[in-house]
């Protein structure tokens with residue numbers, strides 16, 4: 001039982017290792033959660049994402065988790081929904 005739990009925790013840590021390289025960890029995190037309609041703020045976050053080395057991993061996580069808020073992998077919610085819909 002304890003061995004299974006430790007293995008699960010190790011798997012989770014490995015799956016989320018990309019977070020250590022996230023550029024947004026070096027910038028005000030509020031930038032990635034723009035108030036409704038604040039396109040300028042969202043665009044500033046997306047500009048940072050374009051240079052992030054783990055953009056693909058971030059976007060994959062957000063799509064898998066169906067994140068409903070914020071900018072992930074350089075895409076806002078509407079863009080992620082469109083991507084999921086087009087991929088279906």
Ligand code: SF4
Nearest residue numbers: 022024049052058073
């Ligand atoms: S791509 Fe993801 S991890 Fe990278 S800066 Fe953007 S939100 Fe952060």
